[in-house]
Every structure is written in structure tokens, then in C-alpha cells.
Amino acid sequence: MKLKSALHLSILLLLSATVLRAQKANKAVKKPNIIIILADDMGYSDIGCFGSTTQTPNLDGMAKTGLVMTQFYNASRCCPSRASLLTGLYQHQAGVGDMVNTRKEPAYQGYLNNNCVTIAEVLKGSGYNTYMAGKWHVGTAPDKWPVKRGFDHHFGLIDGAGSYFDPTNPYRPNQHLTVALDDKPYTPEKGFYATDAYAGHAVQYIKDNQKTGKPFFLYMAFTAPHWPLHALPQDIAKYKGKYMAGWDKLREERFNRMKQLGIINKTTQLSPRDKNVPDWNSLTEAEKIAWDDKMAVYAAMVDRMDQNIGRIRQALKETGQDQNTVIMFLSDNGASSESIKGPGFTPEVTAANLKPASDPSSFTAYGFTGANVSNTPLTLFKHWVYEGGIATPFIVSYPAVIKAHRQSTQPAHLVDLMATCVDLAGAKYPATYKGNTITPTEGLSLMPVIQYKKWEGHNALFFEHEGNRAVRQGPWKLVSQYPDNQWQLYNIEQDRSEQNNLAVQNPDKVKELETLYQSWANRIGVIPFEKLSKGKGDL
Template sequence: MAKTKPDIIIILNDDMGFSDIGCYGGEIETPNLDRLAAGGLSYSQFYNTARCSPSRASLLTGLHPHQTGIGILTYDTGPEGYAGDLNRRCVTIAEVVKEAGYGTYLSGKWHVAKNLTEPTDSWPMQRGFEKFFGTIIGAGSFYHPNTLTRGNESAEHEATENPEFFYTDAISDQAAAFIRDHHRDTPDKPLFQYVAYTAPHWPLHAHDEDIARYKGRFDEGWDKLREQRLERLVRAGIIDASWVLTERDPTQPAWENAEEKEWLLRCMEVYAAQIDRMDQGIGRIVSALEETGRLDNTLLLFLSDNGACAEDIPEGVNVQSLVDDLMIAQAETRDGRPVLLGNDPSVMPGPEDTYQSYGVAWANMSNAPFRLYKHWIHEGGIATPLVVHWPKGISDQGGVRHVPGQLPDLMATVLEVSGAAYPRTYKDNDILPLEGVSLVKSFGADYERQEPLFWEHEGNAAVRVGKWKLVRNYPGDWELYDMDADRTETRDLAAAHPERVAQMLALYEEWAARCGVIPREKILEEMKKLGGTAFWEKDEDEE
């Protein structure tokens, strides 16, 4: 363990699958993340919360998202019962470590505030960050993002006045600048920085030179590439050789039967380029730490906010609604050309005047060897890479850890390494007790976790106790899996273990009641009374 307080940097990216980056079996070139993994630890069973806003709320606070007011997203969705606004029953990591003498910085996506244009007490500067540059909303053009903000002021001009502006680069460069400025002004003060990329969330936007690097990389198609990813994950010691690859998503054709292959390949090439560009930026952040002599005593963590995203962007969507109401798109490019919104195979993604997603089949590959996606609590929706690098605190360089963990554990970890105290009250507000378990014990060696893990999102739910996971794809039945023998969830054992199912379901229901989970049935009943469907079901592309 380090003798002095370490710097702490959490890097979160957006909508990336379990096996996309190089050190987790993927074809995408991520030399900087690979370097961090080789010099630190890779976790095989770390979990997010299946969706952008809930994951961010949980990571920042050490609580489950429902406790923070972020049960679904951040729009005012009315009778579904969650405020969509980070409440005052929680504290952020920034608020806590600031009290312990840390400088606090955020570069990137926020997405835990309902008001997207006016500062409120759920904005970054009001929740412990001394400096902030990024977006308040959760998605949008990488060339001209909505809600671009510096401090509490609009920074839209930084995109409109700079033809070279690209949001991924801006996040990276600002993060590196925060490190250099902090070291120049307060060299002996520890820093905490949260770097929150929007890559590779749709829309598929990337530079031509990055896209060109992946020409031909995916030509074998999703079926063979899923098999190859599993083989590399097994060789890396991340996946057990006895676990079988899940079947291809039944809604998708075999690669040999797929139509519009040129467009499909381009979609995956652009997606890869988005991650590649992010990795380049992470390299610049690491360089800033090296130049300032801070890298050795920096605890750096990298992970994704949910599994890969299978959401389609259909043609014919009301563009103006996405611009005015949801604030996740632009109707025109900065030089006045119309944005072509929708997955039209005659339009190749990448440039500023396109707005597309890469679809179910590639998301299925991104999550290999698991099934299902963002929104769901099966492994494809919640399993994330977790790379942890801390030269002064971790001696097992290149090690793999299999102990399960989830987002609230990051607050607990930060508390332990920083020496900060988690408060019972903060600014005259009672604060809910911390839900997480520190990862620091696992820095030295693997161990068996005793505490259960819980999830719920849109009725999809799970509880994991030891090797057993009880999970539901709402409104289906509860399924039971032995995660030691079958982490890819191919053999449902619920019928063979009814007593275990009942015990675990009781644990889940107790947790759900304590943490303010609103039963899905109640939400749908309320919506039916109003004669409509839930907001997020009408607009799957809202986030």
C-alpha cells in the first residue's frame, strides 16, 4: 500500500461490450488500456447497472441507483416514480474526497441531472467537483454535442467555433490539462478525477483515419469473431474454458446470410474507431501523469457503464423531437447540412451528417461470450471489463481477479485508499449508508465475496450470492445459474433448486423494498391508467 494519499482517476466509457478491447479478447486496438492491464489487474466478474444514468449514479455515490433518485434515466418521466435527478440523500465521491483534501475534476458526461440547461444542486459543480467540462445530457453528436458545459456555463461555442472539435478528444485533452494544471498549482495535493467518455455510444461518429485502420478487420463476420473472442478470453484467464459460447441472437442471421454487408462492416469499423480514439486519449492522460511524476501513486480504474447496446435507430424518427425535447441530436451540421438520422444502409456512418447505431448482431459480438445487452441483467447487460492500475499499491502486475464486484464498491475502494470518511450527514442532509465493499483486499489476492449483489432495471432483475445468480428477463420467470459452472447462463437450474430460488428471491425482495425499487407491475399499471406506455418504451433511443 502507498504511504501517501494516492491520486485517483476513474475512467468510464459508454455502451461498450465485455470483449471489445484488446486485453479482454477484442480485435480493437487499445494499446494504452492493454498497457494498464499488463501493469495492473483485470477483473473478470465486475458489474455495472445495465444503463447509463443508473450506472453513473451508483458509481458516483456508492449506493444503488434507485436510492439516489435515478431509477431509469434523467427525463421527467412522471408516474414511473423516479425523480431522474441526483438527490440529497447521497454524496458523490468528489464531495467525500474533497473533505479529505483532494482536488476534484470531471471531464465528460454527467447524465444524472434532470435540468439540462440551468445549473441545479444536481450539477457537477454543486456536487463536489471544483472544475467541470463536459455534457449534462447522455448522448449526442461527437462533432457538436448538446449541453456542452464548462463549469456552470454553456460551452457550445467551443464546438461551433472549432472545426476540428471532436468530443472524445476534448474529454481526453481536458482531463490531461486538469492533471497538469493541478500539478503546477498544487503539486503536493492529491487529485481525484472522473473521466466519463461518451464513446462508443451511438451515433457512430469517427475520423476517417481511425475508420480506415479497421478496414477488413471484421470481414469474417460476427459468428467466427465471437468464437475467436471466446478463445482469446480463455487464453487470458478471464473466461473458464468449460463455459460454452451462447447462441447467436435468434433474431439475427448467420453472417453468411446477412444482407447489406458493406454497410454492416462499416458500422462495426466506425464503432471500433470510436474505442480506438478513446484509447488514444487515455494514452495522453497517462502521459500527463508520467510527465508530472504522479503515475506511480495513481489508482486508475477503467470500466464501462453497461453492456453493448442493441438499440436500433430507425428511419423516420422525429428529428426535431430529438433536438428540442431529448437534446441528443442536431438537425444540421455546423456548416448547415441536414443530418441524416436513422440506420439507412445507403448512408455510410462516421461523418457529422450521419446518426446511426451498429445494431443487434454486432452488439451480440461485443458482449461475447454472454447474451443480451444494455437494459438487461443477464451477463451481457451488466458484465464490464475492469482494469485497475496502481504501481505503488499493486504488485501482481498482469494479474486476473475473479472476485465479483459492482459499482457501489468503487466508493468503498476510494474511501479506503484516500482515508476519506463516509458521512452520516452532509450539508444538513441525512445520507444513506454506503452499500459497497472495498476492492482493496483483492489488490493483493483473490478471495470469495460473502456479500450478495443486487440489480434491477425496467423489471429486469437479479441477485447473486456466491456462485449462484437468480435473474429475470421481465416479464419472464426467474432463472437460476451456477456461475462457477455456467457463467454464460445456458443451463437454467431453477426447477432443480426450488428452495434456493425461494431463499434468493426473498433476499431480492427485501433489498428491493429497502432500496426503493418500484415494482414494474405497478409502473405499467399506472401508465395503463393514463392510457399510454412508459416513456422509455416509446423512445428506446432516448438515451
């Protein structure tokens, strides 16, 4: 009898332990998958739900049933933004204070340092599989590639830009460009188109991950719509002729749509046409047609990116993971006013810049004229830290939690993505990693905003890029442009396009914010741009 009781007890204990293990396993599986989708050089008003007429049904659908944050900020340039996004630090703290070029100053060394961790490194330690597709741009040496910084797999461009059809073909003298597959260089095949190829690998990662029983983190870093303007003919055809009304009319139409959508409030003014953009009516008919062609190709690039976001969403649905996957979408900086000319480009590329944008052998950009439309209604562009350089659309889709459209005007920043991912994953941000002391994160989890709860937010947000400086605290923003270095003060809640400089009327507020900025700059290692050593490498 005692033997039977003991046997029953043993069986019960065994069953209980099995059930407990199963419950723990189920709990682990229920951790959400996390996807961060990053557009490259996309302007504030370039997708449908932020005012554009470009067809972006997938992003619009995510916004319609998700969270939209209208005052989300990046770091104004490709590689500093990526360093900040990946690490939850300001870019200087991560070692990418300027571009991916070699400098002797640690905050500007040009690649991620060992005193930061990437989201992939943190989540991998919390049971996640980690994948990346697309542009890296935070370390070009093989020992700095994504698979060395926590990603199980990566397919994409290591460098900052390149042809969408032939991405390893250099566009600058003495340049070497690399597409990598995990830890090996990859030679693109005939028929390659970057946006499709990078998303194709992302889709495969999602499908293959199903077999592992583990949640995943995917960093989907598109190169679109960064120059050169390269798109597929069927996408270009949708937009040909749609820009012949001219930039002034297009900006006005976008501005009105943005107000109707609630992206900007009724007190916002449309910034004047940029001083580098001529009157539309001063152009010849041939010049108008050439600009329409550029804009059609640019819109086609955004359209194709959205189509590929659709492929990713469909893969989630087919594998039954759509409800429990968080997707965050944003851009690394505002629209780019850069052009393809000067000694920084090869003679072949300079010649290709003169071809129509819709010609696949061209290599061109839309410059100030296109960027001024893309950043409607904001001031300036990528590189500067006015709103046109640092404002991005930000959309969060999380069907299991967010059941209907929500919109927030609270200021938030790239540094918040690390804390948000750590929160979602139930992970722990480390004090040390691989024997190195890790800089504490600067970000705050956005989970309260996602869950529609009160979020205290930041006391202040800070910006510095190549001498351009800004600090945002509450409604106030102090900003200056290098090399003028004259502080301007704006009430962003009333004046999003920074048209009414209030510095003279509010000298105490200027001094207060300047002191705040300087304290931050000293803490994180900002060096005045004119005092930086000359960098070597990828500019």
C-alpha cells in the same frame, strides 16, 4: 545562561513544530491521486485484454501490470450506473431508479437526491481537488450539474448522448442538449471531436493540479463508444475490411482468445447467435460491406478512447505522478442493441441513419448484430440484467502498489468504488452532509483485492432495471426478463453465458434467492415497472 537555554529550547521547539508540519504536509501530498475512467455502452470483449483485436495498448498495458477483475458488474444502463458509481449506493437509493426523466416517486425522480453524496463531495472534504470530464447524465437542470455535486471543474456533456462532432445538435424532437464548462453552457468549436475534447480537459486538469500541491480525483466519463457511430478517418482506416468474415466467425475467434487469456473458464459456452441476428451468408455483399463499415467505426471509437487514455497516462508521467495514481477502468453497461429509428428521433437523424457509418454526417448504431459480437460470449445486452447487460471489464492500475498482473474472479460492483476511494484517500464517509442524512454506502472497499489480500466480498449483489431483475450470491444467479417475469437459475462459475437453466432442478435455491431479492427490493425502494408513473423528460 538561563536565557541562552531558554532561547535554545524555543528554537528547538520551533524547529520541531516546523518539521512536524512538513511531515504532515508530505503525508498529505502522498495520498494517491484517483482516476475513474468510464466507457459508455462498451461490450465485455471490446478491448484487447478481454479478447478483441481492436488496438487498445494503453488498457492492455494497465492490465498487464495491474489488477483485472473478470466478474465486475454495473447497473445495465447509462444513468443508473453513473448514479451508483458516483454515490456507492444502488441507483434507486440515489434517486435514479430508471432514467433521467422526472417522476413523482423519489427513487425514480431522475437526478441525484440529497440523501447521497458523490465521491467528489467526500474526497473534497479530505483535501482533494476534484475534476470531471465527459458525460454526466444524472441531473440535467443547472443546479444538478457536476460543479453543484462536489466537482471543482467539469467539461463535458450533461445529457445522455449526442453527435461527437456537434454534441449540442438535438437528435430527438423538442430536445435540448448541453455541453458545460463548469457552470456555464459551452458552444463546441469547429473541428470538435468529443473523445479528444473531453480527454484534453482532463489532461489540463492533471497538469494544472501540480501547482496546488494537493492530490486529485478525476472522473473521466467518455461518451465513446455510445451511438452515434462517429470516428476520425485515420482511425477508421485501421479497421476497414477486418469484419468481412462475419459475426459468427468473429464471435468464435473472440471466444477462443478470451479462454486463452483466462477471462472466461473452460466450462463457459459461447451463447448462440442472438435471435435478432440473421445468418451472415443470407446478407448481400452490399449489406456485408455496410456492416463492416459500422464495425470499423465502432472499433475506431474504442481505439481513440484508448489513445486518449494514453494522453492521460503520459500527463501523469510528465508531471511525476504516475506511480502514485490509481486508475480504475470500466464500462457503464454491456453493449447496446439499440437502433436509430422510430418516432423517438428527428426526421433529419432518421435520414442520417441510412448513410454509411464512416460518413461524418451520418447518425447510426450497430444494433443487435454488432452488440452480439461486442458481448461475446454472454447473453443479451444493455437494458437486460443477464451477463451481457451487467458485466464489464474492470482494470486497476496502481504502480506504487500493484507491481505485476493479478486477476480476480470475485464478484464486485459499481457500489464498491465509493468505499474504495474513501479507503484510498483516508477519508470518512459522512452520516450527514449539508444538513441532510446520508444513506449508508452499500459498497465494500476493494483495497484488499488491490493489495492481494483476502477479501470477503459481498454476501449478494442485486440488479433491477425496468422490471428486469437479478440476484447473484456466490456461484448462483437468479435472473428474470420483463415482462415474462419467469425466474431462471444459473451457476455462473460453471456457466458464465447462462445457457443451462437449473431452476427446475433447484426449487429451494430459487425460493431462497427470490426471498433475498425481494427483501432487497423492498429495502431500497424498487417499484414494479408497470406501476411507475409516466416520466417526463430525457428518455
